[in-house]
Amino acid sequence: MRYSQHISMLLLLTLLVGCAGTAPRDLKPWEANQDAASSRASSSGAKSLKPEYGPKLSVGEPYTVKRGDTLYAIAFRLGIDFRQLAARNGIKSPYTISVGQVLATSEPVVVASGQSRARGSASAQSNSGTQSSKPKSKSSTSKGTATKAVSKPASAATPKTKSVARTASKPQKKSASKSVEPSRPVSRWRWPSRGKVIRTFAANVHKGIDIAGKRGDPVTSAAAGKVVYAGAGVTGYGSLIIVKHNDTYLSAYGHNERLLVSEGSVVNAGQQIATMGSSGTNSVKLHFELRRQGKPVDPLTLLPKR
Known part of the structure; x- marks a missing residue:
């Protein structure tokens, strides 16, 4: 009697364990993935439950374009505007990039205004020194001859310059009409999903x-x-x-x-x-x-x- 009771208890325990879960072969693919992910999450801690979205690329280090990259996606990962990235690399619309292309992500170096002014004043002084060494009589005569030479054909050249200006203005209007599509403001945003x-x-x-x-x-x-x-x-x-x-x-x-x-x-x-x-x-x-x-x-x- 006792032996049969032990056997029946063992059979009952086996049935209970078997009914406690679904066999792995009967799980759907995403259910199996979720179970594996949840077990990894419980073992690794709470950080895996709240992943960091989109690891930022470090601004300043060059980036080599990989297959599937777009300028927008790279700028998205850098956290900068796509036009800034395009300007740093001399890329114009439609912002086409190629695999293996190395993109500069750092901002352009700006020369201090004081240095540029000092260079400008130094060059101006050097130019004024060379000009002052020339005799005044020669410079005045050269100016006079130059004005005489220009003054003679001035009346005849005036109508030609007007016609050139008119013809040059036409292609400018055409290029303006073929400019990039206007930036339309978003009047109303919509929810991308109905969920909570x-x-x-x-x-x-x-x-x-x-x-x-x-x-x-x-x-x-x-x-x-x-x-x-x-x-x-x-x-x-x-x-x-x-x-x-x-x-x-x-x-x-x-x-x-x-x-x-x-x-x-x-x-x-x-x-x-x-x-x-x-x-x-x-x-x-x-x-x-x-x-x-x-x-x-x-x-x-x-x-x-x-």
Whole structure:
């Protein structure tokens, strides 16, 4: 009797242990990843639960362009305006860069005004000294002959100069009409997702907000603009989309599962650009940033209250 009771107890314990969890082979891929991530998080501490988004590149050190980089993404990681980075490297619109190209990230060296003035005064003094050594009579005669030579054909040359000025003004008007598209202000920002904010902006520690949601939830553009980056080359953001709205504002959408737009795509406000996922992180969420002239700003100060 006792032997049979022991056997029955062992069988009961085996059944309870087997029902306590799901077999690893029955887990879905993302569930397995989340379980592994949670176990790593518990062993490594609380820091892994709050990752630092987008490790900044150090301003001052040259950067070699890698495959998938864009000028906007590099400036995004440097935390500066894309036009500043372009100006430092003599890159003009449409800001094309190539793999292997070395970009200068430091600010240009500015010569002190006192030194430039001293150099200018020294050169002026040297010029005045050489001019004063010449006899006055020769300089006065040379001036007189020069004025006589110019005064004779002046009346005949006047109409020609007018015609040249008119013809030169025409291409200037054409080039102005073909200038870069105007910078349109954003009249109203839209929420990129309907989920709840689970982490707020915190200056350099957390450069945007995290919005909770379910895998596959739509991610929409916060305003009209142009996609200037779509890829997974920025560490800490997973599958990332960066939209340029005007010369002042960029918006970023990280940790997506699927990207529905590509670089160069023009998007409207509220248009779906991705689906929510957990790329580059351990839970399903959207990391959303707004940058004003390259600097992160709190999206909650611009998004409408809800």
